[in-house]
Amino acid sequence: MLPASAASLAVLAVLLAWPVPALLARAGWTRRDPLVALVCWQAIGLAGGLSMIAALLVHGLAPWGHSLPEAAWALVTGHLAGDPVRGDHWVALILAVVLATELLGVLVLSGVRTARTRRRHRALLELVVQPSAELPDTRLLEHPAPVAFCIPGARPLLVLSSGMVAELDEAQLAAVVAHERAHLSEHHHLLLLPFVAWEAALPVLPAAARAHVAVRDLVEMRADDVALRSLADGTGGTAPRRTLAQAIVAAAEGTGGVAVPGGALAVAGSAVRARVVRLLEPPSPLPAAARWTALAAAGLLLALPTALLVLPAV
Amino acid sequence: MATLGELERALMERLWSAPEPVAATTLRDELAERDVALTTVHTVLTRLQHKGFVVHDEGRPRRFRPRASREDHAAELMHEVLGQSADRQAVLARFVGSVNPDEARLLRELLAAADDAAPR
Numbered sequence: 246m247l248p249a250s251a252a253s254l255a256v257l258a259v260l261l262a263w264p265v266p267a268l269l270a271r272a273g274w275t276r277r278d279p280l281v282a283l284v285c286w287q288a289i290g291l292a293g294g295l296s297m298i299a300a301l302l303v304h305g306l307a308p309w310g311h312s313l314p315e316a317a318w319a320l321v322t323g324h325l326a327g328d329p330v331r332g333d334h335w336v337a338l339i340l341a342v343v344l345a346t347e348l349l350g351v352l353v354l355s356g357v358r359t360a361r362t363r364r365r366h367r368a369l370l371e372l373v374v375q376p377s378a379e380l381p382d383t384r385l386l387e388h389p390a391p392v393a394f395c396i397p398g399a400r401p402l403l404v405l406s407s408g409m410v411a412e413l414d415e416a417q418l419a420a421v422v423a424h425e426r427a428h429l430s431e432h433h434h435l436l437l438l439p440f441v442a443w444e445a446a447l448p449v450l451p452a453a454a455r456a457h458v459a460v461r462d463l464v465e466m467r468a469d470d471v472a473l474r475s476l477a478d479g480t481g482g483t484a485p486r487r488t489l490a491q492a493i494v495a496a497a498e499g500t501g502g503v504a505v506p507g508g509a510l511a512v513a514g515s516a517v518r519a520r521v522v523r524l525l526e527p528p529s530p531l532p533a534a535a536r537w538t539a540l541a542a543a544g545l546l547l548a549l550p551t552a553l554l555v556l557p558a559v
Numbered sequence: 560m561a562t563l564g565e566l567e568r569a570l571m572e573r574l575w576s577a578p579e580p581v582a583a584t585t586l587r588d589e590l591a592e593r594d595v596a597l598t599t600v601h602t603v604l605t606r607l608q609h610k611g612f613v614v615h616d617e618g619r620p621r622r623f624r625p626r627a628s629r630e631d632h633a634a635e636l637m638h639e640v641l642g643q644s645a646d647r648q649a650v651l652a653r654f655v656g657s658v659n660p661d662e663a664r665l666l667r668e669l670l671a672a673a674d675d676a677a678p679r
Contacts, residue, residue, distance in 0.1 A: 365639070366639065366640045368610045368612075369632070369635065369636045369639060369640065370636065370640070371564050371567065371568065372567060372568055372571050372612060372632065373568075373629075373632065373633060373636065387633070388633065388637065390637075392641060392654070393654035393655075394640070394641070394654060421654055424654060425654060487673065487674075490670060490673070491670060492654075493654075493655050493666075494663075494666040494667060494669075494670050496654055496655040497655045497656070497658045497662070497663055497666055498658075498663040498666065498667065515662075516656075517655055517656065517658055517662070517666065518662065518665065518666060518669070521666055521669055521670070522669060525669060525670070525673040526673075
């Protein structure tokens with residue numbers, strides 16, 4: 246008999262692998278509060294992986310005991326299983342170990358590979374970028390295309406191209422720098438890491454790719470929000486929203502003309518438009534009740550598989 | 560006190576603008592205003608070699624030259640950091656991706672419409 250916990254975990258895993266990410270990716274409220282949406286995505290990712298592994302584990306360990314701690318202890322201490330152990334129990338256990346190893350392994354590998362790429366980028370950049378005289382902690386790169394980016398890490402690098410400096414006025418540049426700084430200060434690269442890794446680990450799962458795109462777009466919106474807040478603090482009267490929108494449009498436009506090796510980035514079109522629309526016609530913020538409901542749902546998503554895993558099976 | 564990063568940049572500048580390979584002692588002399596010891600020059604050159612930016616010949620004394628011209632370095636940089644082959648995760652924090660001309664026109668129109676709606 247398949248314990249009901251294993252069955253519920255399997256159902257949860259299926260829900261989190263397909264319908265739930267699909268719904269959240271389509272949801273309109275996420276752009277009203279990117280931070281809460283990002284929390285929800287992290288919960289979905291974590292709970293999805295957890296329930297997949299837990300479903301297999303609970304089923305596989307069922308002959309050894311009625312709860313996971315009890316069964317695991319029995320297995321480790323070499324107690325005999327109470328119920329007969331069939332082939333499907335072993336298969337489930339092996340799959341659980343393989344899946345856990347793959348998900349964690351890919352996460353680590355992805356992190357290591359990215360860190361190496363960043364080191365290489367930083368080395369390439371450090372030879373040619375000059376510290377900016379006007380903007381603190383910002384380096385200038387001699388290049389006609391208007392680009393701005395930052396390389397996260399222990400020693401982050403915030404780079405503006407000379408094309409960007411030429412294209413934008415002072416307030417717009419400040420907005421760009423504030424946006425990049427928001428990425429760095431909130432460690433957005435860490436929020437993205439699991440989704441990059443799991444897209445690589447589970448290429449058959451369309452939701453993994455969808456989740457990655459959604460999180461990437463939300464991270465940009467969040468950085469816009471944080472930038473606006475810091476700009477409003479500093480300059481007060483001017484309209485930071487329009488300034489940031491102008492900077493985005495100028496950067497997006499300029500890149501189309503000058504030969505920046507754009508390639509894969511060209512698909513970013515609709516996401517850029519969404520950002521600009523959001524800045525020009527700000528959606529009303531999420532009501533507090535909705536905010537807390539979403540956060541509670543995210544918490545519940547994590548608590549449910551954990552409880553099913555640890556509590557005695559029914 | 561110059562940092563290693565600044566020294567790397569200064570040395571590369573010299574190597575890029577030199578018409579032919581340069582010996583470490585020459586580099587030390589050229590950087591005299593920074594008061595850099597010869598061992599420091601060697602340290603920085605070794606770092607640059609490890610990173611693959613500088614190569615040396617087998618002459619005595621060894622003479623150093625950049626592996627790629629300044630222009631090639633810049634092209635390589637743009638390709639690796641922002642290009643199609645770029646690791647998307649590593650440059651996640653690019654401000655705006657490039658958009659096609661149609662999309663750019665659309666963005667312009669959005670901005671113009673907003674300006675009309677709320678003239679300042």
